[in-house]
Amino acid sequence: MNYLKKYIYIILFVILGILLQLLVHSGVEILYIHLLRNNFEAWSFGLDWDDLWRVHNIATVALLLLGIVAGLCAGKRFWKKIYGKNNK
DSSP states (O other): OHHHHHHHHHHHHHHHHHHHHHHHHHHHHHHHHHHHHHOHHHHSTTOOHHHHHHHHHHHHHHHHHHHHHHHHHHHHHHHHHHHOTTOO
């Protein structure tokens, strides 16, 4: 039963990591689209919309993986801190 509790705890941290990366993603995307709309030539770095879309897809996958890994690491770390056998 304790293993089930541990897995649920870690899965919830992974979900938290995914949600936090969505907030970061949306904040960066809103800011960057605003910059592109105001001055496309300066902020597109010579890329057209198709290339920018490709960069967006790669960054989306990278952020998603980062959120999952960060949630997994945080879940394991805090599980050990809170429920570890060496805690006093």
